[in-house]
Amino acid sequence: MDPSSSGIQEPFDLIRLSLSERVFVKLRGDRQLTGILHAYDGHMNLILSDVEETIMIVDVDDENVTAGSKTVNVAKRKMDMLFVRGDGVILVSPPSRT
Amino acid sequence: MEDDNSPPPPPEQQPPPPPSHTGSPTDFLKGVVGKRVIVRLTSGVDYRGILSCLDGYMNIALEQTEEHVNGAVTNRYGDAFIRGNNVLYISADEPL
Numbered sequence: 001m002d003p004s005s006s007g008i009q010e011p012f013d014l015i016r017l018s019l020s021e022r023v024f025v026k027l028r029g030d031r032q033l034t035g036i037l038h039a040y041d042g043h044m045n046l047i048l049s050d051v052e053e054t055i056m057i058v059d060v061d062d063e064n065v066t067a068g069s070k071t072v073n074v075a076k077r078k079m080d081m082l083f084v085r086g087d088g089v090i091l092v093s094p095p096s097r098t
Numbered sequence: 099m100e101d102d103n104s105p106p107p108p109p110e111q112q113p114p115p116p117p118s119h120t121g122s123p124t125d126f127l128k129g130v131v132g133k134r135v136i137v138r139l140t141s142g143v144d145y146r147g148i149l150s151c152l153d154g155y156m157n158i159a160l161e162q163t164e165e166h167v168n169g170a171v172t173n174r175y176g177d178a179f180i181r182g183n184n185v186l187y188i189s190a191d192e193p194l
Binding site: 008009010011012013014015024044086087089090091092093094 | 178
């Protein structure tokens with residue numbers, strides 16, 4: 001296959017090149033992680049360290065249900081070391097290159 | 099209301115754009131590598147970017163990615179890996 005400009009030949013190369021880097025991970029359930037990527041496998045199970053999880057909690061305002069007004073609460077938590085089960089992963093991005 | 103000056107119908111309708119591509123889904127995917135694509139996930143979120151590559155699970159690597167939710171850009175990523183199970187479709191965003 002024709003290697004693209006960045007020299008990536010399969011999607012997992014993008015993950016391999018992000019080892020030991022801080023990555024952004026979008027998870028199911030409106031959750032996001034940033035952390036240092038230590039290991040991954042073909043399921044996209046991940047080992048991350050120095051992790052911050054951001055949880056988007058959307059509450060529909062009871063008084064204004066018809067207006068569809070929502071309040072978005074953001075919860076954050078930090079974890080030293082984390083195993084992420086691969087089936088929850090939607091997207092992984094090395095944020096440093098954005 | 100007969101009007102002699104009414105223009106005759108154009109002798110030849112503009113031909114509909116011919117199917118520029120025939121072939122298998124795999125041929126399509128090979129054709130869009132390196133092109134701008136729209137990847138829609140089952141959640142309804144769109145990712146627009148340049149398709150770097152993809153694999154048999156439909157895991158996708160995108161460059162210059164914009165995340166669109168309800169038509170608004172919600173995030174940008176220089177590179178993005180999308181796990182294949184979330185993909186609903188891949189649409190070519192430029193002529194093949």
